[in-house]
Amino acid sequence: MATRVRPSSKRCAVIGGSGFLGRHLVERLVDKGYSVAVFDIRQSYELPGVTFHQGDLCDKQALLTALKDVSLVFHCASPAPFSDDRALFQRVNVEGTRTVIQACQEAGVQKLVLTSSASVVFEGTDIKNGKEDLPYAKKPIDYYTETKIQQEKLVLEACSKEKGFFTVAIRPHGIFGPRDPQLVPILVDSARQGKMKFIIGDGSNLVDFTFVENVVHGHILAAEHLKPDSPLCGKAYHITNDEPIRFWDFMSQVLVGLGYDAPRYHLPYTLVYGIALLLWLLTVLLRPLVTIKPTFTPMRVALAGTYHYYSCARAKQDMGYKPLVSLQEAITRTVASYPHLRKGS
Ligand SMILES: NC(=O)C1=CN([C@@H]2O[C@H](COP(=O)(O)OP(=O)(O)OC[C@H]3O[C@@H](n4cnc5c(N)ncnc54)[C@H](O)[C@@H]3O)[C@@H](O)[C@H]2O)C=CC1
Numbered sequence: 001m002a003t004r005v006r007p008s009s010k011r012c013a014v015i016g017g018s019g020f021l022g023r024h025l026v027e028r029l030v031d032k033g034y035s036v037a038v039f040d041i042r043q044s045y046e047l048p049g050v051t052f053h054q055g056d057l058c059d060k061q062a063l064l065t066a067l068k069d070v071s072l073v074f075h076c077a078s079p080a081p082f083s084d085d086r087a088l089f090q091r092v093n094v095e096g097t098r099t100v101i102q103a104c105q106e107a108g109v110q111k112l113v114l115t116s117s118a119s120v121v122f123e124g125t126d127i128k129n130g131k132e133d134l135p136y137a138k139k140p141i142d143y144y145t146e147t148k149i150q151q152e153k154l155v156l157e158a159c160s161k162e163k164g165f166f167t168v169a170i171r172p173h174g175i176f177g178p179r180d181p182q183l184v185p186i187l188v189d190s191a192r193q194g195k196m197k198f199i200i201g202d203g204s205n206l207v208d209f210t211f212v213e214n215v216v217h218g219h220i221l222a223a224e225h226l227k228p229d230s231p232l233c234g235k236a237y238h239i240t241n242d243e244p245i246r247f248w249d250f251m252s253q254v255l256v257g258l259g260y261d262a263p264r265y266h267l268p269y270t271l272v273y274g275i276a277l278l279l280w281l282l283t284v285l286l287r288p289l290v291t292i293k294p295t296f297t298p299m300r301v302a303l304a305g306t307y308h309y310y311s312c313a314r315a316k317q318d319m320g321y322k323p324l325v326s327l328q329e330a331i332t333r334t335v336a337s338y339p340h341l342r343k344g345s
C-alpha cells in the first residue's frame with residue numbers, strides 16, 4: 001500500500017506572490033528557509049528557491065498542481081482596490097476564495113493564512129483604536145470592501161478541527177514600502193498634477209500606515225502560531241505599525257522627502273466629499289461615452305478625512321507580534337526607494 005508523504009512544514013505556497021505584499025512575503029519566507037510555490041496570474045520576478053505557477057485562482061485544477069506537497073498557504077491575491085469592476089471582485093475575492101479553500105482541503109493543506117483588510121469594518125466614519133470585535137461594515141464603502149468581508153467570513157468559517165484545516169485572517173491597514181505600486185505613486189502623480197495643495201478637514205485625523213515588512217512579520221507569526229487548539233484558529237488579527245499618525249503628516253513627510261511641497265490649505269471635509277460623490281455619479285452616468293478617473297474618489301476622501309486606526313493588542317497577546325520597523329525608519333526607507341519619483345527626475 002502506498003503511504004502518503006506528509007507535506008514538509010517548510011514548504012508553502014503564496015497565492016498572489018507576484019504582487020507588492022506577496023513578493024515581500026516570499027522573499028522573507030525564502031530567507032527563513034522555506035521553499036515557496038508562487039501562484040499568480042502573472043510572474044513579475046525570479047528568485048532561487050521559488051517555483052512559479054501562473055494561473056487564475058478560480059481554476060481549481062491549476063491550484064491543485066501548485067499546492068502539491070504544500071502544508072501552509074498564504075492567500076494575498078486580490079484585484080486592485082480602486083477598480084470599479086464589481087463582477088471581477090465577486091469572481092476573484094468571493095468565488096475564487098471558495099475555490100482556494102476547496103483546493104487546500106483536497107490537497108491536504110493544513111494551514112491557510114488570508115490577507116484580509118482592516119477596512120472590513122470601515123464605513124466612512126471615524127474608528128479610533130478599533131478592535132477585531134467591531135461588526136463588519138453594514139454599508140461597505142466600495143465593492144472591494146464588500147467582497148473582502150465575504151472573503152474573510154468564508155476563510156474563517158472554513159476553520160475545522162475535524163478536518164485538520166486551520167485558518168486565520170490578517171487585517172493590515174495602509175500598507176506601504178518599497179515597490180508599492182499604489183500609495184506613493186498615486187500621491188506623487190497627484191502632486192505632479194498640482195492636486196496636493198489641500199488638506200481635507202482640519203488635518204488632525206489619525207490613521208494607521210503599516211510598513212510592508214511588519215505586515216509580512218505578522219503573516220509569518222500567524223502561520224507559525226496557527227496550531228490545533230491555538231487561540232488563532234478561525235480568528236482575525238489587526239496588524240499595524242502601532243503608531244497612528246495624522247493622515248496629512250504622513251502624506252507631507254513622504255511628499256517633502258521626495259522634494260514636493262506639503263499640502264497647506266484646508267478644505268471642509270463635507271464639501272470635498274460632496275464634490276467627490278457628484279464626480280463619481282458623473283463618471284457612472286458618462287461611462288458608456290467617456291472614461292474619467294477622478295483622483296479624489298469618495299473612498300479616498302473618506303480615507304483621507306476620517307480617523308481610522310486599529311488596536312493590535314490581540315496579535316501582541318496571541319502571537320507575540322511587535323512591529324520590527326518603526327514608522328520613521330519605514331518612511332525614510334520608502335522615500336529612498338523611489339529615486340525615480342523625486343521632483344525633477
Ligand atoms: N495595499 C494595501 O494597503 C492593503 C492591501 N490589503 C490586501 O493585501 C493583499 C495584497 O495586496 P497588494 O500586494 O497591495 O496588491 P497587489 O495588486 O500588488 O497584489 C495582488 C496580486 O494578486 C494577483 N491576482 C489578482 N487576481 C488574481 C487571480 N484571479 N488569480 C491569481 N492571482 C491574482 C495579482 O496579479 C497581484 O500580483 C490583497 O489581498 C489586499 O486586499 C489589505 C490591506 C491594505
Ligand SMILES: CC(C)CCC[C@@H](C)[C@H]1CC[C@H]2C3=C(CC[C@]12C)[C@@]1(C)CCC(=O)C[C@@H]1CC3
Pocket residue numbers: 081116117118119173174175182183186187190295296300301303304
Ligand atoms: C490623493 C490623496 C488624497 C490620497 C493619496 C494616497 C492614497 C492613494 C492612499 C492613502 C490611504 C491608502 C489606503 C489604501 C489604498 C491607498 C490609499 C487610499 C487601501 C484602500 C488599500 C486597500 C485596503 O485594504 C485598505 C487601504 C486603506 C488605506
